[in-house]
Amino acid sequence: VQLIATAHGNTLENLLSSPMLSDLVGGVQVVTLSDEEARRRGTQKTILERKHAPTFDIVIEMIEREKLAIHFDVASAVDALLRGQSPRPEMREEHPDGKISIWVASERTRIPDDGERGDERRHWNEDAQHEVVKIYAYGVSRKNILRVAQKLNISIELVPRWQDADVVLTVRSHLRKGRGDLPTAIERGKPVYALRSNTYSQLERQMRELFSPMLTPEEELAIREAEEAINIALNENRPVELSPCAAHLRRLQHEVAQKYQLISESIGDEPTRRVIIYPNDR
Structure with missing residues (x-):
């Protein structure tokens, strides 16, 4: 017997955010670690963990009518999300000629590279950026x-x-x-x-x-450039390269692309490393 169900939500992450639906994919619980265990894991003392085994072993995200993301191991995908990591589902897309492309999503489709993941973000207490x-x-x-x-x-x-x-x-x-x-x-x-x-x-x-700190003029310019590039990518159906910029500015540009559900990646070497944004049907 195989149980199949549908749930309202665009992504697996949406299901985790829903108190009504999160139990379908294992649920979420707050766990307080000992000082020793927190140091061993390299995490905060209070963390999120999966509560139990998922009801469903496989979750399919319907990204578009012809495009799917398939999580074949829901437990591992949920654990990755709760650790702040990006799961790598199998992607499938049907083309107008009937052919189907299959590939594994890379981390760039959800989060920027290591140098751009928000290390520069300031905390609420700006005089003690590294304090909890x-x-x-x-x-x-x-x-x-x-x-x-x-x-x-x-x-x-x-x-x-x-x-x-x-x-x-x-x-x-x-x-x-x-x-x-x-x-x-x-x-x-x-x-x-x-x-x-x-x-x-x-x-x-x-x-x-x-x-989050107030945006500097430099950050506002980087975001505006990304938004203009997205308009070009969508309207002209072609990838658009942005101007070379620092890692924290590239991170902001990746976030803008994510908001529009577009793929972006950083290319080139410093100091000319830059972001490229792709249209939907890449």
């Missing part, structure tokens, strides 16, 4: 906070008391009603930030605003 930011969450999903922190490459620790936190995250309804210790935290001058609702998208938006 301590967050007290009241009415906000701890799992989602950890997932966003991984995505944004932020070092955080979830603490059980607001007194030990650098920043407090909650939702507006709790703040308006003065729930828990929130009034005391505000009175004592603790930074408190409220989300409109306890959803992944709201949390990611708030944490980006908190932990």
